[in-house]
Amino acid sequence: MTVVDRDTDDAASWGNAGYLTPGFAVPLPEPAALRAGLKVLSPASPVQVSGIPDTNLLRFATRFLPRCSHRRWDHALRAISPINRIALQAHEELDATGTAAAVVHRDPILVGFRDSADLKAKLTELRHVVASGMPVRSDVLTASETRSLEPTLSAEVSCGMLLHDQRSIDPPMFLRLLRKTVLDEGGRILAGQDVVALNVSGRGVAARSADGAVTQADIAVLACGAWLSPLARQFGVRQPVQAGRGYSFRMPPEANMPTRPTYLPTQRVVCTPLADGATRVSGIMEFARPNHPQNPDRFTTIAAAADPMLSTVDWTLRTEEWCGSRPCTADGLPLVGASHSERVFVHGGHGMWGMTQGPATAKLLARQIATGNPPSELAALNPLR
Numbered sequence: 407m408t409v410v411d412r413d414t415d416d417a418a419s420w421g422n423a424g425y426l427t428p429g430f431a432v433p434l435p436e437p438a439a440l441r442a443g444l445k446v447l448s449p450a451s452p453v454q455v456s457g458i459p460d461t462n463l464l465r466f467a468t469r470f471l472p473r474c475s476h477r478r479w480d481h482a483l484r485a486i487s488p489i490n491r492i493a494l495q496a497h498e499e500l501d502a503t504g505t506a507a508a509v510v511h512r513d514p515i516l517v518g519f520r521d522s523a524d525l526k527a528k529l530t531e532l533r534h535v536v537a538s539g540m541p542v543r544s545d546v547l548t549a550s551e552t553r554s555l556e557p558t559l560s561a562e563v564s565c566g567m568l569l570h571d572q573r574s575i576d577p578p579m580f581l582r583l584l585r586k587t588v589l590d591e592g593g594r595i596l597a598g599q600d601v602v603a604l605n606v607s608g609r610g611v612a613a614r615s616a617d618g619a620v621t622q623a624d625i626a627v628l629a630c631g632a633w634l635s636p637l638a639r640q641f642g643v644r645q646p647v648q649a650g651r652g653y654s655f656r657m658p659p660e661a662n663m664p665t666r667p668t669y670l671p672t673q674r675v676v677c678t679p680l681a682d683g684a685t686r687v688s689g690i691m692e693f694a695r696p697n698h699p700q701n702p703d704r705f706t707t708i709a710a711a712a713d714p715m716l717s718t719v720d721w722t723l724r725t726e727e728w729c730g731s732r733p734c735t736a737d738g739l740p741l742v743g744a745s746h747s748e749r750v751f752v753h754g755g756h757g758m759w760g761m762t763q764g765p766a767t768a769k770l771l772a773r774q775i776a777t778g779n780p781p782s783e784l785a786a787l788n789p790l791r
Contacts, residue, residue, distance in 0.1 A: 407593040410613055410621050412600040418631055418730035421654045422577040422761050423676040423688035425667065426497055427515060428490035429535060429542040429569050431759040433482035433738025434650070435473035438527075456651075456694035456701055462635060463693060466648035469736030480534060482738045485786035487538040489740075489763050489770075492783070494573070496765035504587045508580035509573055510679055516668045517567040518552055518559055518715060524672045525565050543570040558664050562714045574667040576681040577761070596621065601630070604637060604750065611749050625775060629753040631760075632696040632731035634741070638752055641745035643789045647755050649696035649731035652688060653704040656726040659683035662719055673711040687712065687724070691732075691758075700729035732758055741789040742767045743780060751775060752789040 459467075473479070501509065519525045525546065532542050545568040552566030553559050588595060599615040604626060606612075611626040628638050632649035657663045663685035668677040678686040689708040692701070709721040734757040735741060741755040753771050756763050770781045780788075 407588070407591075408621060408623060409588065409593065409595045410599050410601055410615070411595060411597045412630065412633065414597045418652070418732055419581055419761065420578055421652065421686075421688070421728035421730045423652075423654065424510075424575045424577045424580075424678040424680075424686055424761070425515065425572070425669075425676060426494060426575060426762050427569070427572040428493040428540060428762055429532070429544075429572055430515075430669075431486070431490050431493070431762050432531065432535065433479055433486065434734055434757050435470050435482070435736070435738045436479040437474055437476060454690060454692040454701075454704070456692055457698045460695060462646050463648055466646045466693075466734070466736050469646065473737055479738075480538070483534060484538045485739055486763075487535075487540045488783040489766050489787075490540045493762050493766045494571070496769050497573075499769075500584070500587075500765055504590075505580055505583040508575045508577075508583055508681070510576055510681055511574045511667050513572065514568040514570045515572045515574070516552070516556055516664070516666055517569060518556070518563045518668060518670050519565050519567070520562055520672055520715065521564055525567065528567065528671055541571075544568060545570075556664050556666060556668055558662055558717050559668070560715055560717050572667075574678050575761075577686070579681055580761075601637065604628075604640075606747050606749050625749055625751065627751045627753050627771070627775075628745075631754060632733045634733060634752070634754045638741075638745065638754075638789065641747050641750045641752075643741060643745060643752055645735055645737070645741055645755070645789065645791065647733045647735060647741070649694060649698075650734040650757060651690070651692040651694055651696070651698075651700075651729055651731050652758070653690045653692070653700070653708060653727075653729050654686055654688035655705055655708075655724040655728065656680075657685045657687055657719075658723055658725070659685075661685065661723045662717060663687070664716075670712060670715050673715060675708055675712040675715075677712070692729075696731035700727075702727070704729070732756075732760070734758075740767055740787050742771050742784050742787040743774065743789050745789060 547566035601613045603614045610624045613621045634647040664677045676688045735755040741752050774780050
């Protein structure tokens with residue numbers, strides 16, 4: 407196996423929030439996303455658009471907006487439920503090969519709410535998740551119970567929830583260990599090679615990089631994140647993949663941050679303890695070109711949103727300010743399966759849930775490539791839909 411990677415720093419996965427939460431892994435197009443999108447002109451909104459909208463973003467928007475209905479969201483949720491049900495099992499298989507050290511917390515995830523209306527909305531969402539076939543266990547907490555579990559939360563937190571059977575990881579450590587596993591198993595990783603063209607012949611696939619380097623293979627899997635569309639289009643994949651960029655930064659151990667995985671859903675802010683005692687703070691959904699310069703104001707937006715929900719925090723301590731492109735599809739479902747070419751397969755479009763769902767869909771795709779039979783779990787994820 408050869409991995410040809412356009413980056414050398416692990417791109418979107420490196421700055422990932424690090425939550426493996428199939429109970430929260432719901433499709434992006436939903437009525438709440440539409441309401442948030444109406445506020446994109448507000449600098450405090452968790453949804454933003456940067457740069458001049460291009461053709462890909464316009465194509466994405468015209469397909470995304472009609473899907474922001476309860477009916478379509480529920481249909482997509484039922485389609486992705488078979489993947490969510492096996493997501494953690496797939497990660498456990500990776501743990502056995504050498505990534506277990508990256509797991510920081512196994513259970514549960516703490517969710518903090520400013521008012522009961524926010525809690526009610528999340529409980530409604532979870533009922534839909536359960537109805538889709540994904541088992542979810544949760545406990546509702548009072549304000550005092552929530553703050554006793556996480557004393558760094560402020561008096562603004564009026565209630566909470568524990569979501570069980572989820573976990574969090576240290577993403578940079580996970581990627582280092584995963585890379586080591588690939589190399590130990592005899593694989594190659596060619597970093598810093600931006601593939602710009604694929605040529606398919608009777609002898610196999612030739613991947614040509616921007617620097618002129620050519621990599622030959624029998625089979626190619628396009629797993630190039632937010633850069634998927636240009637390469638996949640020639641093989642019949644018409645679903646646009648749009649960069650929904652996320653921002654994150656690191657807070658040191660002395661910053662008085664949550665000591666357990668803590669999610670603030672109304673503020674769209676995630677706090678993830680890392681293996682060394684620091685905390686990854688993540689947020690924002692910014693639609694832009696994947697290579698658009700990061701906006702430093704976004705880090706201030708995340709801190710300002712989280713600040714009222716936490717006790718005294720010195721946000722000037724933040725370091726490792728980072729921006730990465732999540733690959734989002736208009737219907738909220740990944741693109742996993744065969745293309746028009748028998749030698750080219752697609753694996754991408756997981757949006758915010760690539761770290762959660764990626765190992766499961768990759769395992770199923772590997773089975774499809776090896777046997778020639780598409781697993782039933784991938785039926786709704788057909789890249790040619």
